[in-house]
Amino acid sequence: MARLDARLDAGRGEPVALALSGGGDSLALLHLAADWAKARGRRLLALTVDHNLNPQSANWSGFAGEAARALGADWRGLSWDEAGPGPGLTARARTARHGLIAEAARAAGAKVVLLAHTNDDAAEADWMRARGSTLGRVREWSPSPVWPQGRGLMLLRPLLDERRQALRDYLTARGQGWIEDPANADARFGRSRARAALAGGLATDEVGVTLPTRSLRDPPPHEGAGERASLAWAGVLEIPRDASASTLAAALLCAGGGATPPRGEKLAALKARLAGGEDFVAGLAGARVEADGASVRLMREPGEMRRRPPALLTPEPGVAAVWDGRFEITAREPGWRVEAAAGRLARLSEADRRVLAGLPAAARRGLPVLIRDGGDAPVLAWRGASVRALGVRRLDLALGETTQENDLFHPMHGETAPTDLFS
Template sequence: MDDLTSRVVTRLDERLNHTGPEPVALALSGGGDSMALLDLAAAWTKARGRRLLALTVDHNLNPDSAAWTRFAAEAARAAGADWRGLLWTQARGGPGVPARARAARHALLAEAARDAGARVILTGHTVDDVAEGEWMRAQGATLGRLRDWSASPAWPQGRGLMLLRPVLEERREALRDHLRARGLSWLEDPANGDLRYGRGRARAALAQQESPVGLSASAAHVSAIPKPCDHGWAGVLPLSRDLPASTLAAVLLCAGGGATPPRGERLAALQARLAAGEDFTAVLCGARIEASGALVRAMREPGEWRRRPVAPLDLTPGVAAVWDGRFEIVTDKPGLRVEAAAGRLAQLSDRDRAALSGLPPAARAAAPVLIDSKGRPRLAWRAADVRALGLRRLALASAVFTGETTQEDGLFQTLHGETPPSDLFSDEDC
């Protein structure tokens, strides 16, 4: 086993289960990085008795994209992997194409991986991608930093999914050397050298650099992750007053249920008010922050629905649905739809109102209710299995921020606080 293979095998062994029926998903573009990862991951999954599912996204932006997809399919099957092609049907020109394509790719990959039962998606990012990202950020781009182990950025499609980048510390050319030694070919996407786009300009600028910038330890580790609270099942998350900006942004994103984290002056101002010990109420990123002494909490701001209404969600019996980016709901009863409790609290039963009584008023209004065919509301927990997504989402982000060595097996464990106490919505209260 050569040094590259040995390093990648070690990284896969550290994160992935060595046995289990769930497939390991892999994002396969057909480029040199993903093709090398396909070869390395196929050998690992074969040795460990795992299934490998290669997923290829056709962005429909290049006349040759269909041929590229066929190339990837043939390569995956030749490596012994299952394969599935995914098509971005909303491709169009104009500004921001790379960012829109990236977001669509993550969403399509996440949906396909979840459908297949996978919990981890392998991607072929290298240390060269890290250097290019640093260069682009220095030019004003708002790209996130790449880490070897991170939560899927697609929301809610990527809930519970992690991305593993086992070649993130390797050079791009070293992966191509591996392919040459194995007699394997790959594709070159001309868009990667297109100077109209930031990635192409970054590659051109860094082409003469002998050793790219490596992973930044300071970027990969932050502290003061909030601990779960008793009201996590209702979407209430605790905050510490001394949170770093990146962690504060993650908490607000999880509480608000959105996909775009807060940045810039508003986030910095909120962080400063918390650190100064102020008592206040503020709204940012769809989340409401209530600070009073040592008690600081974040929850959904129901008033935001006046600006960005959340459409009622019709439930299909037996099918999990995500409402407002914050709750996953499954019911076996037909004819139900999900709406917010705001404006309906007075119509709830005494027992339902009692169950919400310990929550902050905003959290009560932001709770999901099920509406039957006669228009009668009841708290969603009474007639469905409801899981709060914010706690798990924050826990996965926390593991990344703190550098904690979490593994695939941990993604299947039920977290304390995701569901309410067993006696709060017991059958005898229904």
């Protein structure tokens, strides 16, 4: 497939992951991807999530596994065991599914997950969004929506130009059956209502605005890519004052390390202050914004860290772990715990304090330090561990500036501290 060739690197040894439900769309993608993988010499890993929401779900997973193995793909079954009663079941299931798939893909070394969204799915999402849904637009190439499980992981939807019925016709021609989930026709779910409405020709909303039949594709290049890396190793991101609302929202999320993007009036007000040329300090979405002249720097808000401290982290040697949603830390030896530098800066060595001298004061307080079990003398985390700043790559992926799989394996300038600081 041309879309797979355009995004994926046939020469890599790592697998390409594929989300496989057993439904018609994902099975068609499995067949197409398996043909591509065989021709290109790539490994294909199919991942099936059992949500435990239907009595037949275990059988469906078994069916998906057999189909994957029959085509030469590796397969792994995953299980969500925390459904429980309550509102928002669809959204919770979607988040859990993305999280399980992301963790399994990363564990296998994959950087790209194939999803089988079609032109029909994009139209349904548009229909739902026009009626108040917070679903994002369906894009061909986009980062995993879960954090930090999906760090560095991209989703590729190569079937966005295809119609659902055409894929089923393709499977029928190959003698392949598929699963029809009864939930797809359950009017309690917004996706089912959208499907029924569009199938009935109701392609306009109540005020007569025609809904698009296809979603937007990848967004245009965004501003500021070359300016973000200078202090990015320390979690500091830089953006221009005239950054778009989407760029500002993404930068706030990446600097703050959170998973819930800022929305609405607060984001609009912050954008207006930046565009107006005002010098100020403000906080939003766990991030601190320091606007001074042409410089706009975003970093972790220390006050927010005090109100909601990062979870205690005692890293296992050789195992990468995420601290505060912003740094991936791999300890070299046991016996360390990770804390924030706030309140400990004066106890750092003179050499460590020199390293921090060029950083904004607030950024210094949000850095990770290592403290020995039973002790209280901190050292900058880079002294005893491999540390990657996640914000700069996360922002690069969110803004669509990395367009191919091969780029995901290369270190980015700004992910790690300059070698002259920690050699």
